[in-house]
Amino acid sequence: MLKKCLRLGACLLPALLVVGCATQQAPYDYTAFKQAKPRSIVVLPPLNNSPDLKATYSMLSQVTHPLAEAGYYVLPVAVVDETFKQNGLTSGADIHAVAPAKIQEIFGADAALYITVSKYGTSYQVIDSVTAVTADARLVDLKTGTVLWTGAASASSNEGGNNGGNLLGALITAAVKQIINTTTDASHPLAGVASARLLSGGLNNGLLYGPRSVNYSKN
Incomplete structure (x- = not known):
């Protein structure tokens, strides 16, 4: 029996090591x-793969701050967007092409x-109403x-977890949150959080600091 257990352990060990390694994020190259040492960045109007039409400009309006802080x-995003429109390009897909x-x-x-x-909006989940924003980005020379960097980030109204309570109370709370979220665009502030998580300088595997940052020498 002992020999069988040892053989089983020897077989499982490589698989466990693979699983363990998969959870560790490799350092970005x-x-x-x-x-390339980029100094200036033009942000293209985001490609919106969510069902909410507000996603593109909600995200676009909040990306300048973390990039400037980095x-x-x-380049002024409103000017860039208008320039594309004047040239007949109004969709993210056409602009990205x-x-x-x-x-x-x-x-x-x-x-x-x-x-x-990829995600923007509120979903009703039986005893909760969750608003979430998810986006990914790539910086191109x-x-x-050449692709210089890629990253992804998310933000959710449910990050604090469920505080508990009875089922009826949870259902009522979820219904009220759903009404509020769908009438006030609760996703917009979360788009700001996701933008900061995605584009702030100095984060693990995130954007490197730019030349206007006091931390530029730390890259």
Whole structure:
């Protein structure tokens, strides 16, 4: 019996090691990022894969602050958006399809930030009403088309967990939250939280600090 247990343990050990390694996030390779040394960023209107039409501009309106705080010059997002509209490009999909070299020619920025919103809005979950925003981003060198960095982040109204209580009270609370959330766009402040988590400088595997940051030498 002991020998059987030892053999079983030997067989399971590699699998356990694989599972354990899978939970650890490997350090991001910043080689291309450090070589490119981008100073200015043009943020393209986000691609919206959520059912809520407000997602694109809710996210777009809140990305400048964390990028500027990270030490980058960010082209005014309203000007960038209007420039695309004047050239007949109104959807995120069409804008994201423009060649990096063309974007560089128009705006003169070093890099472009491509954002995709995959989740934005409130969902009713029997005894709770949860509002969540999830987005991912990639920073692209406009001169070469090289991807310098990719990341993802989320924010949820339910991050504090369920405080308990009776079932009837939970159902009433969920219904009230659903009404409030659908009439006031509760996702908008969460888009700000997700933007900060996604684009703030110096985070683990996040954006490197830009040249305008006092922390630039720490990259």
